[in-house]
Amino acid sequence: MILRRIVARSMSEALARVEREVGRDALIIDTAREGEMTVVFARRPEDVPPSSVAGGIDGSVHRVSKRTAKDPATALATELGAHGVSDRVTSAVLRAVRGLDEGLLQRGSRSLPAVVRRVLTGLVRTVPIRGKRVALVGPTGVGKTTTIAKLAARDSLEHGLSTAIVTTDTYRVAAVEQIRAFADMMELPFRVAFTPQDVRRALDDFSDHDRVWIDTSGRNPRDEQAIRGIRGLFTGLEVDVLLCLPAAGRRRDLERALVTFSTFEPSALVACKWDETDVPGELLSLAIERDLAIAGHGTGQRVPEDWEDADARTYARELVPEDKNLVELPAKVRHA
Numbered sequence: 001m002i003l004r005r006i007v008a009r010s011m012s013e014a015l016a017r018v019e020r021e022v023g024r025d026a027l028i029i030d031t032a033r034e035g036e037m038t039v040v041f042a043r044r045p046e047d048v049p050p051s052s053v054a055g056g057i058d059g060s061v062h063r064v065s066k067r068t069a070k071d072p073a074t075a076l077a078t079e080l081g082a083h084g085v086s087d088r089v090t091s092a093v094l095r096a097v098r099g100l101d102e103g104l105l106q107r108g109s110r111s112l113p114a115v116v117r118r119v120l121t122g123l124v125r126t127v128p129i130r131g132k133r134v135a136l137v138g139p140t141g142v143g144k145t146t147t148i149a150k151l152a153a154r155d156s157l158e159h160g161l162s163t164a165i166v167t168t169d170t171y172r173v174a175a176v177e178q179i180r181a182f183a184d185m186m187e188l189p190f191r192v193a194f195t196p197q198d199v200r201r202a203l204d205d206f207s208d209h210d211r212v213w214i215d216t217s218g219r220n221p222r223d224e225q226a227i228r229g230i231r232g233l234f235t236g237l238e239v240d241v242l243l244c245l246p247a248a249g250r251r252r253d254l255e256r257a258l259v260t261f262s263t264f265e266p267s268a269l270v271a272c273k274w275d276e277t278d279v280p281g282e283l284l285s286l287a288i289e290r291d292l293a294i295a296g297h298g299t300g301q302r303v304p305e306d307w308e309d310a311d312a313r314t315y316a317r318e319l320v321p322e323d324k325n326l327v328e329l330p331a332k333v334r335h336a
């Protein structure tokens, strides 16, 4: 078998190179990360002789005497599509499944959903929240302030970190009061910053704190000027930025938000209002295609309970639920 190892800066670059260098029908055998780089192993389909008896990923061997009534590849693509997964990611998944087990999509197997989840788990990149000064940015009303309340509470109560909060959201009068009330309740130091100088001063004053959370005002992703204004508040400061996007977001709107908020060079995404949708696949697909890491997701309105750190297996399960039977097994499947 001739296996090509392709190292690229992102999954999308790797997939484009697989198509270009190995061929449009290339099979992805495995994906891995090496530091900042994405590694994809791929081969031509003809480089392995097709076998009529294929070993299942679960270790069992199936001899299929009749073709499946429902084509498992179509069923899988339909299932992923129903959860908002893009065509690009779906075809990467199909290739990867074929690469792992040539016959799986033809003969069908109960192990197929598990294999697909495993592939998806490898495609989604997750990161822990690390920064000392972390700002949340994003469109209006996605849940930035609530997320800061959840995470600041968790830092302080669960992790025992000295935590402070700065808000730069002076755009809406009620916004300051919303987060001030929370900071007071938690007895966390709190500062309102109107100008870049205010932000710098607040961060200097809180420099001995383990973490400072910085809230920003939500802006329409179409309003590039307003977003540049928020960006200006952090000029020259070392701030880790998390971009909050709605888990239920539509591809076009999410893409636009990614473009306008890219000026902040966010280190990761936060998937907000995860609990409000069955179709988080558009956001997850975009994250996979652009090689953006996910830091976590909001699971409801309760502070601080409704937060989960990013977990690729959770995301994969959301796209292909555990109880999902993707195949109608043929009438006669003999287990050898």
Ligand SMILES: Nc1nc2c(ncn2[C@@H]2O[C@H](COP(=O)(O)OP(=O)(O)OP(=O)(O)O)[C@@H](O)[C@H]2O)c(=O)[nH]1
Pocket: 139, 140, 141, 142, 143, 144, 145, 146, 147, 169, 175, 216, 217, 218, 219, 272, 273, 274, 275, 276, 297, 298, 299, 300, 301, 306
């Ligand atoms: N269902 C659900 N609702 C959430 C979640 N996070 C926040 N919300 C709700 O979303 C609404 C807006 O939340 P905020 O935290 O004020 O959103 P924001 O992004 O700070 O809004 P702006 O500052 O106005 O841009 C509130 O009603 C929150 O309770 C979540 O994870 N799930």
Ligand SMILES: [Mg+2]
Pocket: 144, 145, 146, 169, 175, 215, 216, 217, 218
């Ligand atoms: Mg807010």
